[in-house]
Amino acid sequence: MIRIEGVSKTFSGPGGPVEALRPVDLTILSGSFTSIIGPSGCGKSTLLRIVAGLETASTGRIANEGEQGRPGFVFQEPVLLPWLTARENVRFPLDTSGVPRAEGDRRTDELLAMIGLSSFAQALPRTLSGGMRQRVAIARALSYDPALLLMDEPFGALDLLTRDRLNDELMAIWTATRKTIVLVTHSVEEAAYLSDTVVVMSARPGAIKRIHTVDLERPRGERTKLDPRFHQLMADLRRDLA
Amino acid sequence: MTSGLRRALELPAALLGVALAWDLYVRLSGVPPYLLPAPGDVGRAIVDLATSGQLWTHLSFTLGNLAAGLALGAVLGMAAGLALARVPALERALGGPILFLQTAPKIALAPLFVIWFGLGATSKMVLVVSLVLFPVMIGMLVGLRGVDRRLIDLARLLQLSPWQRFRRIELPAALPELFVGLRVGAVQAVVGAILGEWMSGRQGLGYLMTFATATYKTPMLFAAVVLTALLGIAVYQAVDVAERRLLSWRA
Numbered sequence: 001m002i003r004i005e006g007v008s009k010t011f012s013g014p015g016g017p018v019e020a021l022r023p024v025d026l027t028i029l030s031g032s033f034t035s036i037i038g039p040s041g042c043g044k045s046t047l048l049r050i051v052a053g054l055e056t057a058s059t060g061r062i063a064n065e066g067e068q069g070r071p072g073f074v075f076q077e078p079v080l081l082p083w084l085t086a087r088e089n090v091r092f093p094l095d096t097s098g099v100p101r102a103e104g105d106r107r108t109d110e111l112l113a114m115i116g117l118s119s120f121a122q123a124l125p126r127t128l129s130g131g132m133r134q135r136v137a138i139a140r141a142l143s144y145d146p147a148l149l150l151m152d153e154p155f156g157a158l159d160l161l162t163r164d165r166l167n168d169e170l171m172a173i174w175t176a177t178r179k180t181i182v183l184v185t186h187s188v189e190e191a192a193y194l195s196d197t198v199v200v201m202s203a204r205p206g207a208i209k210r211i212h213t214v215d216l217e218r219p220r221g222e223r224t225k226l227d228p229r230f231h232q233l234m235a236d237l238r239r240d241l242a
Numbered sequence: 243m244t245s246g247l248r249r250a251l252e253l254p255a256a257l258l259g260v261a262l263a264w265d266l267y268v269r270l271s272g273v274p275p276y277l278l279p280a281p282g283d284v285g286r287a288i289v290d291l292a293t294s295g296q297l298w299t300h301l302s303f304t305l306g307n308l309a310a311g312l313a314l315g316a317v318l319g320m321a322a323g324l325a326l327a328r329v330p331a332l333e334r335a336l337g338g339p340i341l342f343l344q345t346a347p348k349i350a351l352a353p354l355f356v357i358w359f360g361l362g363a364t365s366k367m368v369l370v371v372s373l374v375l376f377p378v379m380i381g382m383l384v385g386l387r388g389v390d391r392r393l394i395d396l397a398r399l400l401q402l403s404p405w406q407r408f409r410r411i412e413l414p415a416a417l418p419e420l421f422v423g424l425r426v427g428a429v430q431a432v433v434g435a436i437l438g439e440w441m442s443g444r445q446g447l448g449y450l451m452t453f454a455t456a457t458y459k460t461p462m463l464f465a466a467v468v469l470t471a472l473l474g475i476a477v478y479q480a481v482d483v484a485e486r487r488l489l490s491w492r493a
């Protein structure tokens with residue numbers, strides 16, 4: 001369980017302090033799937049970075065109870081090591097934590113197959129498209145099987161078909177491993193389809209506007225997308241965002 | 243013809259062109275050989291040096307000095323650049339003086355090194371090292387400063403040790419700038435090695451030049467000059483090859 005208690009963030013910019021995040025209180029249950037939606041610039045990335053420990057909160061604290069080890073993190077733009085191949089990038093967290101070679105190879109090949117890039121294993125990032133790079137970054141975040149997976153608009157740059165497929169993959173991974181997942185997205189459909197909880201944030205400086213609990217049954221699939229409650233939820237989310 | 247093969251042939255072709263023009267000039271102008279010997283004479287001088295075994299003695303002396311000085315200078319320069327990048331206070335204190343010194347011609351220090359370190363191998367080595375150190379240090383510092391912040395985020399996220407962060411992220415990311423420094427350093431190292439031999443000692447291509455000049459052996463002087471030029475080109479090419487291998491991931 002991760003408890004976010006009164007976490008706020010004010011950046012010191014050249015033109016004076018910039019309030020990015022008003023105090024946020026949020027509890028993320030272990031094994032739950034939480035989505036965060038909100039207008040651009042409302043502090044979603046900032047909140048995620050604070051949870052990951054990449055940014056220090058100006059006030060408040062994060063209590064991490066149970067999600068031990070390195071968190072998985074997918075940055076908003078793919079951050080790959082440009083001198084490593086797709087395969088080496090996926091393996092990187094395994095190599096640097098001393099995972100045996102055979103084990104690392106097996107895991108890497110599985111993930112490359114999952115993201116549909118087996119035939120690009122030896123390609124350098126600069127020869128991949130933006131969407132392909134992002135998929136490599138996703139595979140890298142999954143490679144070390146983190147208990148906590150934080151994803152910052154991971155599917156934004158993908159075409160609809162790939163996005164749907166990876167949504168289902170992500171849901172399958174979550175069902176099988178029960179990781180705690182926090183997903184930032186701009187898509188109300190994605191949020192409604194995947195989550196247990198959808199957090200809606202208000203425009204900057206960001207604060208939590210409403211928290212929706214999603215009571216659609218699992219496993220979800222194509223049928224979920226026909227469910228009137230699913231459409232009602234999407235309508236509610238859109239209304240909250242407006 | 244592949245572009246690699248063309249590249250490999252470009253340089254010999256250019257050198258051959260220079261030799262032919264030179265030969266033609268000597269034949270047509272009638273310039274005396276003690277001012278400008280024909281390329282054939284210089285070639286013969288090189289062969290003579292080779293057969294008498296002197297060539298190898300002098301060349302290996304210069305090359306050894308050069309390689310050791312270049313390696314040591316590069317390592318020290320990288321360490322100094324890393325220290326400056328890691329300790330902002332150090333950079334604030336030394337950054338100004340270093341940039342100031344950078345613009346001063348460091349070979350002016352050569353006579354001081356002789357006074358401080360004697361006429362032997364030490365002062366020669368110190369001279370080469372001092373010439374290599376600065377550009378490499380600055381390349382390292384600039385490279386480390388320019389590392390993409392998001393890659394540093396990645397290192398934090400993956401909880402890399404300081405060594406892993408340096409070796410697996412910062413060093414490869416800084417490599418392009420580091421090589422800019424190494425290129426300058428490699429050229430300077432040849433200058434330093436020859437200069438050191440001009441000043442003292444009885445070995446090396448630099449010594450061979452002063453000896454040939456003092457004894458009016460102009461073809462031998464030219465032979466030493468040609469060999470030095472070739473040595474410089476070879477060293478530069480070696481850096482170039484290393485760079486192309488290590489930075490092949492760039493477009």
Ligand SMILES: Nc1ncnc2c1ncn2[C@@H]1O[C@H](COP(=O)(O)OP(=O)(O)OP(=O)(O)O)[C@@H](O)[C@H]1O
Pocket residue numbers: 011012013018019020038039040041042043044045046047076204
């Ligand atoms: N390092 C920083 N320094 C100064 N200001 C920052 C910094 N990072 C973010 N901000 C500011 O904080 C606010 C929130 O930024 P953040 O990236 O968290 O928004 P976001 O919700 O992720 O937006 P988007 O949906 O466009 O990705 C913005 O106004 C931004 O300008």
Ligand SMILES: [Mg+2]
Pocket residue numbers: 044045046076152
């Ligand atoms: Mg963002």
